[in-house]
Amino acid sequence: MNIVGLDSLVFGVDDVAACCQYLTDYGLLPKNVCAEGGEFEALDGTSIVIRHRDDASLPAPLATGSMIRKTIHGCADQATVDAIAEELGRDRTVLRLADGAIESVDDMGFAIGFQVSVRKPLDLPAEAINAPGAAPGRPANVIGADESIEIIPRSLSHIVYFVPDSKKAEKFYIERLGFRVADRFTNLGPFLRPAGTLDHHTIFLVNTPPEMQGVEHFTFHLGGPTELLLAGKRFQDKGYESFWGPGRHIYGSNWFWYFNSPMGVHVEFDADMDLHDDSWTPREIDASADASQIFNFTLVNKWMPGGDPH
Amino acid sequence: MASEPQGLPFLCWQQQIEEGKSLGFDPEHRGRDSLFIVRRHGKLFAWRNACPHKGYEGAPMAWRKDAYLNQAGTHVMCSGHGALFDPETGVGLPGPCSGRVLEAITITVTPDGQVLLGADQTKEI
Numbered sequence: 001m002n003i004v005g006l007d008s009l010v011f012g013v014d015d016v017a018a019c020c021q022y023l024t025d026y027g028l029l030p031k032n033v034c035a036e037g038g039e040f041e042a043l044d045g046t047s048i049v050i051r052h053r054d055d056a057s058l059p060a061p062l063a064t065g066s067m068i069r070k071t072i073h074g075c076a077d078q079a080t081v082d083a084i085a086e087e088l089g090r091d092r093t094v095l096r097l098a099d100g101a102i103e104s105v106d107d108m109g110f111a112i113g114f115q116v117s118v119r120k121p122l123d124l125p126a127e128a129i130n131a132p133g134a135a136p137g138r139p140a141n142v143i144g145a146d147e148s149i150e151i152i153p154r155s156l157s158h159i160v161y162f163v164p165d166s167k168k169a170e171k172f173y174i175e176r177l178g179f180r181v182a183d184r185f186t187n188l189g190p191f192l193r194p195a196g197t198l199d200h201h202t203i204f205l206v207n208t209p210p211e212m213q214g215v216e217h218f219t220f221h222l223g224g225p226t227e228l229l230l231a232g233k234r235f236q237d238k239g240y241e242s243f244w245g246p247g248r249h250i251y252g253s254n255w256f257w258y259f260n261s262p263m264g265v266h267v268e269f270d271a272d273m274d275l276h277d278d279s280w281t282p283r284e285i286d287a288s289a290d291a292s293q294i295f296n297f298t299l300v301n302k303w304m305p306g307g308d309p310h
Numbered sequence: 311m312a313s314e315p316q317g318l319p320f321l322c323w324q325q326q327i328e329e330g331k332s333l334g335f336d337p338e339h340r341g342r343d344s345l346f347i348v349r350r351h352g353k354l355f356a357w358r359n360a361c362p363h364k365g366y367e368g369a370p371m372a373w374r375k376d377a378y379l380n381q382a383g384t385h386v387m388c389s390g391h392g393a394l395f396d397p398e399t400g401v402g403l404p405g406p407c408s409g410r411v412l413e414a415i416t417i418t419v420t421p422d423g424q425v426l427l428g429a430d431q432t433k434e435i
Contacts, residue, residue: 264392
């Protein structure tokens with residue numbers, strides 16, 4: 001199944017205005033924002049959709065009260081969407097929507113959708129660095145530390161589900177939708193990569209008691225670690241509550257910085273994730289603080305050793 | 311009759327916390343609020359800013375400075391994973407923190423309306 005990545009996550013929330021402000025301050029581009037909700041887009045068109053939890057157009061909520069209402073996967077073409085509809089239609093209801101997209105549920109009860117991907121090709125440079133021995137990343141007189149840069153998330157990266165049965169959930173995504181395991185935390189669950197991308201993962205499954213079913217976090221890719229640190233710093237300066245980071249993960253190598261959110265999930269800034277193809281042999285280890293990150297800093301206010309000695 | 315409590319850290323004036331609202335406090339100056347107070351049905355309730363979510367024990371609960379409640383102001387909401395708590399008893403509703411309880415913080419409200427951290431030891435039992 002040629003699934004290329006996440007296109008959109010739909011939330012049915014308690015406080016629409018708070019969520020709309022939050023996602024705008026996170027850096028996404030607000031579209032069609034009104035009292036009923038809005039869409040918040042990254043540069044490639046992937047998005048978070050906010051609606052009120054009582055919006056009758058949304059798929060049913062989980063019994064746990066989680067505000068996630070639908071995960072929409074982007075596909076390479078309509079033939080892939082149709083193939084998924086046929087595959088899932090063997091044992092569950094598949095709704096065909098007017099625009100050719102389909103909607104169903106996974107084996108954990110999460111509403112899932114599939115559509116021809118909205119992802120627009122991006123042609124943007126990555127963060128450029130200079131290092132002895134390598135050709136200059138930036139030409140002479142181009143500065144690297146520019147506090148004024150505009151930072152807009154580039155692309156919806158991944159979602160992390162709390163699931164009551166990670167083995168069953170993994171089997172569904174692998175056997176029915178063609179995902180592959182990138183790596184695995186043996187005490188939590190697998191990082192899963194669909195067939196149409198090299199990104200380390202678009203889904204990570206965490207096994208939890210049933211009453212916790214929901215979403216741990218979602219995140220968008222930024223242009224590099226400096227963008228991530230500056231975006232997180234700006235977000236924290238606006239009063240948002242940092243949960244974990246900034247730091248860099250081991251599995252996936254992505255830089256991370258997690259914040260609390262009014263959607264009742266953590267929201268991450270992410271940059272520089274590993275790419276893998278089918279020649280990759282998945283690693284596995286028990287998750288722990290040491291296994292999860294090569295380093296983790298917590299931001300403190302700006303400070304300079306020595307101050308002004310004059 | 312109780313005399314003025316001595317030496318308890320001042321947090322705020324009680325009228326600063328409106329019905330259905332919350333305020334966070336950092337009395338130890340650690341750079342992050344360690345407790346919050348919510349007013350519900352006219353009374354003040356103080357809780358440690360530490361979610362009891364299994365595997366996340368101690369995680370901060372607000373999504374923004376002082377934002378500890380749901381939109382209606384009827385429940386404490388942990389914005390890590392959406393767990394809801396009764397603001398008067400601290401007991402978790404069905405969901406991520408079902409049956410788990412927030413840690414209560416003792417506060418004293420003086421006759422002139424100061425909210426202080428800790429118990430008024432001068433008060434007769």
